[in-house]
Amino acid sequence: MLDIKITLTDHPQQKPEAGKPLGFGKIFTDHMFVMNYTEGKGWYDARIVPYDKISLYPSAMVFHYGQEMFEGLKAYKGEDGKAYLFRPDMNAKRANESNDRLCIPRIPEEDFVQAVKAVVNVDKDWIPSEPGTSLYVRPFVIATDEFLGVAPSKNYLFIIILSPSGAYYASGLNPVGIWIEDEFVRAVRGGIGFAKTGGNYAASLKAQVKAHDAGFSQVLWLDGVERKYIEEVGAMNIFFKIAGKIVTPALSGSILPGITRNSVLTLCRDWGYEVEERKVSVDELIEAQKNGTLEEVFGTGTAAVISPVGKLRYVDEVMTIGDGGIGEVSQKLYDTVTGIQTGKVADPYGNWHVCVED
Ligand code: PLP
Ligand code: COI
Numbered sequence: 001m002l003d004i005k006i007t008l009t010d011h012p013q014q015k016p017e018a019g020k021p022l023g024f025g026k027i028f029t030d031h032m033f034v035m036n037y038t039e040g041k042g043w044y045d046a047r048i049v050p051y052d053k054i055s056l057y058p059s060a061m062v063f064h065y066g067q068e069m070f071e072g073l074k075a076y077k078g079e080d081g082k083a084y085l086f087r088p089d090m091n092a093k094r095a096n097e098s099n100d101r102l103c104i105p106r107i108p109e110e111d112f113v114q115a116v117k118a119v120v121n122v123d124k125d126w127i128p129s130e131p132g133t134s135l136y137v138r139p140f141v142i143a144t145d146e147f148l149g150v151a152p153s154k155n156y157l158f159i160i161i162l163s164p165s166g167a168y169y170a171s172g173l174n175p176v177g178i179w180i181e182d183e184f185v186r187a188v189r190g191g192i193g194f195a196k197t198g199g200n201y202a203a204s205l206k207a208q209v210k211a212h213d214a215g216f217s218q219v220l221w222l223d224g225v226e227r228k229y230i231e232e233v234g235a236m237n238i239f240f241k242i243a244g245k246i247v248t249p250a251l252s253g254s255i256l257p258g259i260t261r262n263s264v265l266t267l268c269r270d271w272g273y274e275v276e277e278r279k280v281s282v283d284e285l286i287e288a289q290k291n292g293t294l295e296e297v298f299g300t301g302t303a304a305v306i307s308p309v310g311k312l313r314y315v316d317e318v319m320t321i322g323d324g325g326i327g328e329v330s331q332k333l334y335d336t337v338t339g340i341q342t343g344k345v346a347d348p349y350g351n352w353h354v355c356v357e358d
Contacts, residue, residue, distance in 0.1 A: 002046040002111050004033075004118050009050035015126060015164075022133060022166040024303060029123040029135075033115045033160035037105055043158065046111075048119050051161065059146040061153045066199045067143035069098040072302045073259075074134040075120045075127055075162075075356070078343045083124040083356045085137075086302075086341045088113045090259040095139065097257075098195035103152035104141050112139065117356040119160050124356070128164045132173075134341070136165040136303065168235065168303035169217055173334060175310025175324060176299075178220045178233060179211035180282060182315055185224035186231065186254075193231075193254035200256075204234050216313060218299075222282060224254065230280045236299030236307060237261040240280065241329055243293040250277040260300035263352070264333055270348070273329075282314055289319045296327030306334040 009030045016027055028051050035046045062068050071091045075083050092112035099106050116137055120127075127135040139160045143153030169176055184207040187193025187200060207219045218234040230249050232238055237258040240247045246268045251257050268275050288294035297309035308331075310324040321327075326334075339345025340352055347353040 002035075002114050004046045004048060004115070006048045006118075006122065007050065008122070011050075016128070018128075019130065022128060022164055024165045024168045025136060025138075025163050027164055029126040029162040029164070031119060031122050032162070033119040033139075033158075035115065035158045037156040037158065039154035043105070043107065043111070046115065048122055054157070054159070056144060057146045059148060061143040061145045061147055064148060065143075065150055066197070066202070067102055067104065067153055068140065068198045069095060069102055069104055070138060070140035070196055070198065071095050072196075073116070073137045074302055074341065075124075075137055076134050076342045077124065077127040077129055078355070083120050083127055083135075084341075084343060085116065085120065085354045085356060087259055087263070087352050088116050088354055089351070090262065091116075091139070094196065094257065094259070095141075098197055099141065101192055101195045102197055104143070104156060107141070107158060115139070115158075115160055119162065121356045123162050126162065126164050128166075130166075132338075133164065133166050136163045138163065165303075168301070168305075169307060173306075173308065173326060175308040175321075175326060176217040177215065177311035177313070178218055178297075178299075178309050179207075179214060179216035180220045180230075180312060180314040181207045181211070181222065182227065183207070183210075185227065186221040188224035189253040191224075191254065194251070194256060196256060201234075208234055214313070216311075220312070223252070228281050228283070230282060230285070231255045232258075233299045233301075236301035236304045238309075239264065239296075239298050239300060240285065240288075240294065241296035241327065242284075242288050244295070245274045245276055246329070247276045247278065247280055249280055258300055258302075260302060260305065260337065263337060264300050264306070266349070267333065267336060268329075285312070286314065286317065286319070289321075294319070295322060296329055297321045298327065298330040298333070300333075305337060306330055
């Protein structure tokens with residue numbers, strides 16, 4: 001159990017005007033959580049302080065070799081005025097999987113969840129209430145040693161910042177166009193693709209700019225070796241409904257094990273769908289599209305929730321999925337997942353909808 005010292009701001013900021021579009025990740029709340037780590041001493045000095053600049057030397061290791069881990073989850077305001085999180089224990093677990101891969105010290109999972117709950121509770125009045133909005137929570141760890149040698153840092157900062165946000169895509173739940181990338185790759189097995197770390201996103205920018213310039217929202221990556229099998233989208237995992245079955249790429253080590261992905265698999269299995277986690281080739285998709293069995297495509301992610309895909313591009317082909325609109329399963333998943341998150345749908349599993357005050 002962390003002993004968290006709280007220092008409240010004496011100059012609270014103006015909160016965003018109700019009803020005005022928030023965008024994603026542009027506005028930050030009054031407070032943040034900070035905790036230090038030093039080798040031999042462990043994590044210490046857990047505190048909630050006013051949101052402010054942090055001071056680091058230019059030699060801090062994170063700036064040079066990218067030793068960094070981040071997470072993403074969302075908070076919602078319940079009808080009872082209390083703040084709720086969606087499966088924060090899963091983020092705590094994944095944070096440590098990323099930490100292990102990046103030689104960052106583990107954060108005890110109960111401490112991670114306690115820290116998220118505490119800072120969200122302090123800034124709960126920042127949680128927006130319009131449909132489709134939430135308080136996006138961004139925990140991250142950075143390496144802070146002043147050292148230019150390539151080695152794991154001995155000092156770190158764990159910080160949590162909060163951002164009242166709207167839909168990740170400007171189009172909201174409207175179907176997005178996705179660009180299947182055939183030139184660049186994001187990750188390979190044995191690399192860092194399964195970890196949530198800045199380097200994976202830096203590696204994705206070039207293709208994302210290309211996709212945007214061509215009028216598509218995000219990139220769908222193929223495997224880095226054969227460039228044949230579907231991996232994941234820039235900020236989402238990907239699902240297909242093929243001839244009635246729900247199909248998603250298996251966790252191969254090069255894709256992020258999404259918490260929304262895990263939740264969607266659980267829901268779909270419980271609803272009685274046949275669900276397959278396996279290799280999916282781009283050729284299989286093109287074939288399914290041609291014979292009319294590619295019924296739905298949707299992405300899953302914390303920021304994007306459930307995002308129907310209306311259009312998929314691969315080299316010279318642009319496939320329109322179904323009638324280009326929102327598929328039946330996508331809509332049902334969106335309603336159920338957001339319903340559980342906001343508390344409007346009863347949590348069928350008992351530990352998905354978590355009050356920050358518990
Ligand atoms: N894949 C990538 C590359 C992501 O950035 C994200 C977003 O977090 C996801 C998948 C979806 O993961 P989650 O559902 O845990 O948000
Ligand atoms: C998330 O969905 O939490 C993400 O981290 C996506 C992103 C903005 C990189």
